[in-house]
Amino acid sequence: MSDDKSTAGNMLDAAKAKINEGADRLREAGHNAAHAVTGDAHHKAEALEDRAKAELHNREANAEYNEGKREATDGDGK
Template identity: 75%
Template sequence: MSDKSAAENMLDAAAAKVNEATDRARAAGHEVAHAVTGDATDKARALEDRAKAEVHNREAHAEFNEGKREAQDGDGH
């Protein structure tokens, strides 16, 4: 992580959670499309979007934890 303030880290964590939710919603849409059409491309896209959501989830947790540490020690590291 870079030398960001606690607020910057928390804002980045929130943004990552929004991205996670967007990816999960997109995956659900692809699942519905796959169920309706049977198109394997939709199934693949759903898997890809779920993987992206997991990456954003891990990013959110890392940013939150860094922000929490920064709020406690305030040294910028």
């Protein structure tokens, strides 16, 4: 976000981050299911890691979206 992107660029980055968040949450669910079946603590650790990644991507998406919204309303369109 430190570079000066257009509104569309920010919105595209927000969408990418949301897709990554969804993928992380699916992996988390898979690891939780594997942990429930096998009881292997390794799966639980991987689920926690994927949850942390998902939260990071969620924060990134929100920040990019908010920046894009600011760019759209500041009048210059860039």
